[in-house]
Amino acid sequence: MITPHKKSTSGGFTLIELLIVMAIIAILASLVLAAAGGAQKKGARSRAEAEIAALGAALESYKADNGDYPTNGTYGSVSPGSFNLVTSLMPTSGKVYYEFKTKITNSSGFIDPFGANYNYNYATNGATNNGSNNYDLWSTAGGTFTSTNTWIKNW
Numbered sequence: 001m002i003t004p005h006k007k008s009t010s011g012g013f014t015l016i017e018l019l020i021v022m023a024i025i026a027i028l029a030s031l032v033l034a035a036a037g038g039a040q041k042k043g044a045r046s047r048a049e050a051e052i053a054a055l056g057a058a059l060e061s062y063k064a065d066n067g068d069y070p071t072n073g074t075y076g077s078v079s080p081g082s083f084n085l086v087t088s089l090m091p092t093s094g095k096v097y098y099e100f101k102t103k104i105t106n107s108s109g110f111i112d113p114f115g116a117n118y119n120y121n122y123a124t125n126g127a128t129n130n131g132s133n134n135y136d137l138w139s140t141a142g143g144t145f146t147s148t149n150t151w152i153k154n155w
Contacts, residue, residue, distance in 0.1 A: 041142075044113035048139045048152045051112070055137055056154050058089050058098035065095065069122045069135045085120040085137075086110050114142035 013021075063069050070088035086105055089098040100110060109117040122135035138153035 045141060045152060047113045048141065052118070052137055052139065052152060052154055055085070055089075055098060055110075055118070059135060059137075062089060062097045071122050085118075112139040112141075114139065116140055116142070 059069055070084055086100055086109060090096050090100050104111045109120075112118050116139070119138050119140070120135065121137075134155075136153070136155060138151050138155075140147075141150045141152050143150040
């Protein structure tokens with residue numbers, strides 16, 4: 001008895017099938033990375049809002065003990081610094097009002113989650129945005145200093 005010749009099929013994929021699968025994986029990966037980037041920005045924004053709120057509470061405690069907010073003496077400058085805020089709220093001796101982590105401070109101030117300094121401004125002469133005896137505390141949220149729409153601020 002003669003057996004019929006069987007067609008042999010290798011269980012492999014063709015080149016076109018492999019390219020289609022790789023294209024689908026690349027599209028899905030780009031969608032996941034885009035979503036992750038948005039989540040990181042939301043997380044950074046939430047952290048900045050929480051830090052500004054915590055700094056506000058520390059400033060109120062400082063004012064209750066000292067009768068006034070810390071001044072920075074740089075009102076009207078292009079980029080008011082926050083270094084005096086760090087040294088006032090976390091002095092080397094005495095009461096600490098806010099515990100700044102070393103890795104998020106530098107020689108010019110307190111670094112926000114976007115990599116720039118928080119900005120703090122207080123002047124006892126009523127020159128702040130909110131009038132006399134109020135301070136301004138804000139982050140540019142990774143934007144420019146002149147585009148205030150995306151800022152995170154205490155006012």
